[in-house]
Amino acid sequence: MEHAFFDEYSHSDSVIHRLEPRVKILAFLLCILFIAFATGYNLKIFVPYSITVISLILLSKVPVAFIFKRVVSLLPFILMVTIFLPFIQSVEGGEKVSWGALTLPVSYNGIRLFVSVVMKSCLSVMLTTLLMVSTDFASLLKALEKLRVPSLLIMIISFMYRYVFVLEDELMKMRQAKECRSVGGSQWFHLKAQANMLGVLFLRAYERAEKVYLAMCSRGFDGHARSIYDSKIKTRDMLFLVFLAVILTLIKLYG
Amino acid sequence: MHIPDGFLSVKVSAATWVISLCGIALCLKKVTARLKDKMIPLMGVMSAFVFAAQMLNFPIFAGTSGHLLASALASILLGPYAAAIVMTCVLVVQCFLFQDGGITALGANILNMALVAAIGGYGVYSIAKKMTGIIVATAMAAWLSVVLASSVCALELAASGTVALTIVLPAMALAHALTGGIEAAVTCLIINFILKVRKDLLYKP
Known part of the structure; x- marks a missing residue:
């Protein structure tokens, strides 16, 4: 029987792959928090965010097409909920769009909200995919355990x-x-x-x-699984985390 | 029904995370007290079972198909608390492996599909079982678990300001009232099968 292999690219080598798993989880979580909770109708902010996400993907040497495929396969679910947004937002600054016999009120704020939600979801999916494909599942779990899960x-x-x-x-x-x-x-x-x-x-x-x-x-199981966790956080990892945090804050302040 | 990242506001996301964390902590305590060491392999393999069960597509009508949520099934077989843990594990793995549901929305997804669906479904089951038979109670629990979970999901989306409540609640509830019918039919068939073959495996409180 054939299975899809999720961590297909987890054993290649790049700056992202070499990051300590705990630092990597925190860094990606930080990124997702900044992007998912970006506020308001300001769409320009997604340009620098997209550049950040794309550069992370390029750094990891994971094929961009592979990640985009994941996004495209999830897009129907995202669109299913958001597709009505342009039509149901407040009427101010709106226009009427006729489509055959159908006339719908469309608001600019609604369109802005639609684009913003779709962008947020897509970028977050890209980040989660990148985290998953650049880390093997076992070390991801070990790192989560070290992070007090x-x-x-x-x-x-x-x-x-x-x-x-x-x-x-x-x-x-x-x-x-x-x-x-x-x-x-x-x-x-x-x-x-x-x-x-x-x-x-x-x-x-x-x-x-x-x-x-x-x-x-x-075999003597007593309710605890003991395993060795020997990966250490290096200065390089901390530098990456701080660098990313600074970039994200700058984007949030000036974007 | 898996909410992606970017759909929830900071407040809703934080609130649902806190509720879910408390809920899971309580469930872990209850199940550990009941099963002791055995819970680790049992919950692990059962999570794998629910995960596999969700992969199986059922024909609905004219070419369309859907899959189980299996919260009610798990809670009837394993009990409400164990089912909540099993569903949580399934959701965590789906979030990381398939990006089904976002990390910031994981708290909300756990609340909807693990806590509300499994524990709510079991509540309905245990009340209805006394009044009618197991099969009728199963059908009611399965249908209601899907509708409840989707309604709470709609409430969260509306509270975040992503969509208007007056539109999303009827839409979600209606769509899931239909898929809930399939969920109920399949869950009843499975429980009926297990009643015939291994009656002793059904959860006894």
């Missing part, structure tokens, strides 16, 4: 990441088998067959979890 949650998520591919494999096999055997049939039949598939998957997953737990117990 509850270790219980981190352990559960690492288990989940371990078994998600196993379970998806099982599900894909079951679906393939079902499709081989059932041609035609009513929609209700297919719905029922797929629901039973999920039922079977649940039972298998539950039994697997019990077996995993027994195996862990017999």
